[in-house]
Amino acid sequence: MRYLPHTQEEIAEMLAEVGKESLNDLFSTIPDDCRMEGDIDLPPSMTEWELDAHMAQIGASMRVTPQHKVLVGAGSYHHYIPEMIRALASRSEFLTAYTPYQPEMAQGTLQGIYEYQTLTARLLGMDVANASIYDGGAALAEALLMGLRINKKCKKVAVSKGIHPHHRQVVRTYLQATDFEIVELPLGEDGRTDLASLAEYSDLAAVALQSPNFLGVIEDLQAAGEKIHETGALFVTSFTEPLAFGLLKNPGECGADIVCGEGQSMGLARSFGGPGLGMFACKDKFTRNMPGRLVGETVDKDGKRGFVLTLATREQHIRREKATSNICSNQGICAMMAGMFMATLGGTGLRELAQLNHSKAEYLKSELRKAGAEIVFDSPTFNEFLVRFPSDFKPVYKQLFDNGIVAGIEVGRYYPQYKGCYLFCATETVGKGDIDAVVQEVRR
Amino acid sequence: MKNVPGTSGLIMNEPLLWEKGKKGRKGMSIPAADVPQVEMVSTLKGAGPDFPDLSEVDIVRHYTRLSQWNFGVDTGMYPLGSCTMKYNPKTNEKQAATPAIGAAHPMLDDEYVQGTLKIMYDLQQYLQAITGMPAATLQPSAGAQGELTGMLIFDAYHRSKGSKRTKILIPDTAHGTNPASAALCGYKPVPVASNADGVLDVESVAALMDEETAGIMVTNPNTLGLFESNIRAVAEIVHAKGGLVYGDGANMNAIMGIVDISKCGVDVMHLNLHKTFSTPHGGGGPGAGPVCVVEKLKKFLPVPHVLKEGETYRLDWNNPDSIGRVHGYHGNYGVLVRAYSYILSMGAANLKKASQLAVLNANYIKEKLRKALHLPYDQPCMHECVFSDAKQHELKVSTLDIAKRLIDYGYHPPTIYFPLVVPGAIMIEPTETECKEDIDQFIETILLILEEAKTNPELLHSAPVRTKLKRLDETLAARKPCLCG
Numbered sequence: 051m052r053y054l055p056h057t058q059e060e061i062a063e064m065l066a067e068v069g070k071e072s073l074n075d076l077f078s079t080i081p082d083d084c085r086m087e088g089d090i091d092l093p094p095s096m097t098e099w100e101l102d103a104h105m106a107q108i109g110a111s112m113r114v115t116p117q118h119k120v121l122v123g124a125g126s127y128h129h130y131i132p133e134m135i136r137a138l139a140s141r142s143e144f145l146t147a148y149t150p151y152q153p154e155m156a157q158g159t160l161q162g163i164y165e166y167q168t169l170t171a172r173l174l175g176m177d178v179a180n181a182s183i184y185d186g187g188a189a190l191a192e193a194l195l196m197g198l199r200i201n202k203k204c205k206k207v208a209v210s211k212g213i214h215p216h217h218r219q220v221v222r223t224y225l226q227a228t229d230f231e232i233v234e235l236p237l238g239e240d241g242r243t244d245l246a247s248l249a250e251y252s253d254l255a256a257v258a259l260q261s262p263n264f265l266g267v268i269e270d271l272q273a274a275g276e277k278i279h280e281t282g283a284l285f286v287t288s289f290t291e292p293l294a295f296g297l298l299k300n301p302g303e304c305g306a307d308i309v310c311g312e313g314q315s316m317g318l319a320r321s322f323g324g325p326g327l328g329m330f331a332c333k334d335k336f337t338r339n340m341p342g343r344l345v346g347e348t349v350d351k352d353g354k355r356g357f358v359l360t361l362a363t364r365e366q367h368i369r370r371e372k373a374t375s376n377i378c379s380n381q382g383i384c385a386m387m388a389g390m391f392m393a394t395l396g397g398t399g400l401r402e403l404a405q406l407n408h409s410k411a412e413y414l415k416s417e418l419r420k421a422g423a424e425i426v427f428d429s430p431t432f433n434e435f436l437v438r439f440p441s442d443f444k445p446v447y448k449q450l451f452d453n454g455i456v457a458g459i460e461v462g463r464y465y466p467q468y469k470g471c472y473l474f475c476a477t478e479t480v481g482k483g484d485i486d487a488v489v490q491e492v493r494r
Numbered sequence: 495m496k497n498v499p500g501t502s503g504l505i506m507n508e509p510l511l512w513e514k515g516k517k518g519r520k521g522m523s524i525p526a527a528d529v530p531q532v533e534m535v536s537t538l539k540g541a542g543p544d545f546p547d548l549s550e551v552d553i554v555r556h557y558t559r560l561s562q563w564n565f566g567v568d569t570g571m572y573p574l575g576s577c578t579m580k581y582n583p584k585t586n587e588k589q590a591a592t593p594a595i596g597a598a599h600p601m602l603d604d605e606y607v608q609g610t611l612k613i614m615y616d617l618q619q620y621l622q623a624i625t626g627m628p629a630a631t632l633q634p635s636a637g638a639q640g641e642l643t644g645m646l647i648f649d650a651y652h653r654s655k656g657s658k659r660t661k662i663l664i665p666d667t668a669h670g671t672n673p674a675s676a677a678l679c680g681y682k683p684v685p686v687a688s689n690a691d692g693v694l695d696v697e698s699v700a701a702l703m704d705e706e707t708a709g710i711m712v713t714n715p716n717t718l719g720l721f722e723s724n725i726r727a728v729a730e731i732v733h734a735k736g737g738l739v740y741g742d743g744a745n746m747n748a749i750m751g752i753v754d755i756s757k758c759g760v761d762v763m764h765l766n767l768h769k770t771f772s773t774p775h776g777g778g779g780p781g782a783g784p785v786c787v788v789e790k791l792k793k794f795l796p797v798p799h800v801l802k803e804g805e806t807y808r809l810d811w812n813n814p815d816s817i818g819r820v821h822g823y824h825g826n827y828g829v830l831v832r833a834y835s836y837i838l839s840m841g842a843a844n845l846k847k848a849s850q851l852a853v854l855n856a857n858y859i860k861e862k863l864r865k866a867l868h869l870p871y872d873q874p875c876m877h878e879c880v881f882s883d884a885k886q887h888e889l890k891v892s893t894l895d896i897a898k899r900l901i902d903y904g905y906h907p908p909t910i911y912f913p914l915v916v917p918g919a920i921m922i923e924p925t926e927t928e929c930k931e932d933i934d935q936f937i938e939t940i941l942l943i944l945e946e947a948k949t950n951p952e953l954l955h956s957a958p959v960r961t962k963l964k965r966l967d968e969t970l971a972a973r974k975p976c977l978c979g
Contacts (some may be wrong), residue, residue, distance in 0.1 A: 095841025146566030158564030323600030323823020382778025
């Protein structure tokens with residue numbers, strides 16, 4: 051096997067050195083009744099070329115192909131990814147390094163993550179961003195736990211039903227063994243979170259809204275923030291499409307205390323949902339309550355600028371059960387890639403790309419409307435929106451799929467009141483021709 | 495000394511991203527608009543972030559230079575104990591980037607994504623075969639999230655029995671994630687001291703285990719690199735009080751094909767695909783922490799869970815006893831594909847061989863260094879060995895100094911000051927992918943450094959000197975945090 055370098059002679063020499071007769075003798079401390087009988091039941095080993103063929107076959111069994119135009123977002127977006135990001139992230143000095151515990155031989159990772167933290171903080175309008183959480187779901191759970199730590203006396207958090215339903219499920223999972231309570235805030239007719247019920251609660255540690263929300267609607271974060279702060283709760287905002295902040299007011303401007311979300315849009319492939327990137331940021335005054343790793347600037351012995359992991363006394367390897375989170379491994383290389391992507395676009399490019407996404411989605415929206423479909427919410431949207439068709443859309447969906455277009459996803463599983471409605475997304479990867487083809491099929 | 499890997503070379507300077515560039519540059523070709531521009535509603539519109547504008551060449555040079563300040567497994571030996579820094583095969587990267595997989599959207603109906611579901615199903619089967627456990631979930635994103643999943647399963651199990659337990663036993667050799675994960679479930683960690691041989695005593699577990707205690711978390715082999723030989727007896731005691739046994743699989747690389755986890759009395763176990771199954775650590779992540787369970791706990795696994803019916807794969811969302819989701823989709827899927835590729839490349843015989851050679855390499859290092867370094871637990875080790883700096887104290891040289899001097903010679907240092915039960919610990923895990931010449935060279939380098947400690951300790955105190963930066967001021971970083979530029 052090409053990954054196992056030992057020759058028979060070397061094995062013999064090394065065994066002699068350690069005073070053992072055979073490789074099996076190395077395991078003398080393992081009791082007989084713990085041992086595996088026979089061989090592991092696995093397929094025979096494959097050569098590199100057999101593996102290529104096997105994976106090609108699996109790839110070919112996918113009915114959705116890379117050639118499909120996927121007009122679906124719902125938390126996982128198709129954006130163009132410049133080849134240089136793949137090339138740079140594949141540099142094995144980055145890819146095959148561990149967590150930068152020895153800063154003198156990890157300045158590349160450390161400066162890169164410091165840059166990611168900085169660009170993330172600027173994107174979200176916050177003071178501090180961490181080095182990443184696993185994904186948008188875990189980031190939201192961590193944000194709410196952080197809110198509960200800060201507002202210690204409160205045992206309750208509220209989450210909007212506009213938050214990605216899977217992320218809300220992760221929150222429920224994380225909190226289920228605690229005595230904390232989760233209340234859900236309904237969506238109004240306009241697709242925005244209805245905050246009227248907030249008045250019923252006086253003991254909320256944090257209230258979370260997603261914007262743009264799962265159904266594509268941009269929340270009025272500024273107004274929501276004011277109402278939430280009146281209750282004494284922390285204002286948490288989440289997102290699944292960070293590109294939107296190229297065009298929209300950022301959450302910091304709208305008064306958010308903690309901002310978290312899924313960063314897959316920032317240069318990561320959809321890859322069946324992972325690895326993604328939990329982006330996480332907050333106001334300065336909450337830094338010491340943050341979960342996850344932080345990179346900070348310092349100097350070396352000669353006074354030269356350098357970077358290290360810092361404020362580790364919040365973390366599990368020092369604090370153990372009193373840590374702000376159990377997280378250890380995070381999404382390192384994904385955060386590096388997001389940093390690369392943000393740098394690649396720059397301020398100018400991000401603005402242009404965000405505007406293009408918005409225009410594409412608005413074109414799709416207006417053409418569908420002309421074709422007789424109902425756009426469920428009048429509220430402003432970014433690159434996603436919910437559509438109700440006058441008749442069963444499933445046959446049209448299937449026809450379009452066969453024509454190479456994935457026309458939205460049906461949301462009834464998550465929102466029974468919108469059963470039969472489809473959530474559409476149009477990014478820069480969708481051409482006018484693709485949109486016209488969808489509309490033509492709808493008209494048929 | 496001849497042939498050490500570390501020599502001085504040309505190191506390029508590189509500023510921070512926002513210290514370079516010019517407004518109006520772009521590193522990406524954005525398609526021309528083929529639809530009319532529609533303005534965002536003015537009350538919602540913002541100014542956009544203050545990002546630097548850079549060209550493609552600016553960015554390529556920037557990150558290429560940064561990468562040259564870094565050290566990975568591909569650069570050289572990385573014997574970081576407990577982290578299993580084995581070689582990360584290149585073909586795994588290629589397979590994870592298979593176009594149909596890379597482009598797969600996670601929310602389409604099962605019929606459109608049979609290939610990606612097949613990989614999940616098969617990988618579950620393989621991990622079950624490797625551990626001997628009957629069921630698995632691939633959702634947890636890393637080891638710590640696997641632990642949390644396991645603890646939530648403990649909690650759900652006890653609730654299903656009508657009880658809420660409040661404590662959990664955790665040996666003093668455990669990783670910090672164990673108590674932190676347990677605390678998220680409201681469990682108060684109760685430390686169990688390991689005995690003079692570095693393993694758990696049946697008596698100390700028996701003395702602490704009661705019906706308020708949810709169970710025990712055991713890392714096996716433990717962080718001293720020793721197999722917990724009393725594991726079955728420990729499990730019996732825990733089970734007798736209605737508790738469950740959690741196995742932290744961080745050190746699975748020592749025992750593949752050798753130990754059947756289900757026979758050890760373990761009820762729940764996570765695996766670190768980014769350790770044992772060769773997926774790259776990426777300078778901190780992403781990892782993957784699948785969790786394997788015994789039959790009676792299967793119903794608590796996260797949803798959705800992939801099933802095979804005839805020749806069709808399907809996601810099962812309906813499991814009323816499930817603890818729920820721990821990930822927005824299906825876990826760190828790209829990492830799962832890499833581990834799947836590794837297992838298919840290796841097969842059963844080579845996985846077992848990998849464990850044997852990992853253990854051989856560690857025992858060989860232990861034998862070769864035992865005279866020069868203090869060996870606190872003189873036992874046959876598994877895949878890693880733990881020394882301390884006790885013999886160097888009189889020279890006023892510490893573990894940190896030895897570690898930093900190793901950098902000058904071109905090695906990543908071992909894990910230091912962990913496990914906590916060994917003051918000044920030096921924890922060496924060579925892994926199976928290091929060949930004998932490289933291990934001999936590493937041993938020779940350590941011995942050389944220990945000689946330097948006697949003759950010229952200043953060389954160690956001032957190390958490293960060949961890196962771009964010298965020792966960094968971590969105290970300053972924490973006292974005056976500057977986390978954002």
